[in-house]
Amino acid sequence: MKIKEIIVVEGRDDTTAIQRAVEADTIETNGSAVPPSVIEQIKLAHEKRGVIIFTDPDYPGERIRHIISQHVPDCKHAFLPKHEAIEKRGRGVGVEHASDEAIRRALKAAQLVEAEATEHITKEDLIDAGLIGGAKARERREKLGEKLKIGYTNGKQLHKRLIMFQITQEQFARALTEVLQEEKK
Template identity: 70%
Template sequence: MKIKEIIVVEGRDDTTAIRRAVDADTIETNGSAVSKETLLKIKHAQEKRGVIIFTDPDYPGERIRKIVSDNVPGCKHAFIAKRDALPKNGRGIGVEHASPAVIQEALKEAHIMNETLHEEISVDDLIDAGLIGGPRAKARRERLGEMLRIGYTNGKQLHKRLKMFEITQKEFAEAINMILQEETDA
């Protein structure tokens, strides 16, 4: 599978994992302190071929994603679930631990975050669905992020992420119903 866009990753091990899964070029940020030089490279890549941001499903990965997308508009975003980013030894979390199939699927599903915010799903909807505050909120947000392919977010960021990806009320309701059904079946 050949990827036209250049993939922004955190480090060398991520590049190795990406190249095991697909034929693609990468730019490594080398950590969450993304340099001006790296941002200039990413801007140039976006102008020439397009960019997919593919960072780890953790706080530093989300920080890098935000820095890059704030500085380079129009990038696509690829996400993997935390459970798919865990190493066999249980230490750390990262794209480098994902299987080639998981990486291929995430890249196939990569999409652009729309910065034109529109109100469809309210904060009250999130509270009513048990996604903010409550004993199962974090697990539900994690599962929702997987199902809607928008990545994991904390309670504060979930509302913005749903709007940025233009998740409809219908998509949201269907995902929540599935999550609640899974909980009932468990």
């Protein structure tokens, strides 16, 4: 699988894992500070080929994603569920620990983001679905984020991410139904 866009990762081990799974070029942030020189590289990459941000499913990874998105809006985003990015001994979490198949799935999902969503999901939809407030909200958001390939977020960020990734009402309803059915098992 060859990736047209340039993939932004955190470090050398992530680059190794990406290049083991797919044919792609990467830019490494080398930490969560993301220096201005790296931001400039990402801006140029975005203009020339497009960018997919693919950071670890943890706080530093989300921080890097946020910093880059502020400076270079309209990037695509690839997400790994935390359970697919845990080191075998359980000591670390990161893209470098994911299987080749998990990496390919995340990158494919990032490339398949729909160009136009017809109707945005509202905050009221999220409350009605039990994704904001309530005993099972956090667990439901985590499972929903995994199914929609948008990563885990808190309630406020979930609404923003659904809009950012142009998730349609239909996609949302289908994923929510799966989450609720799994809950009953």
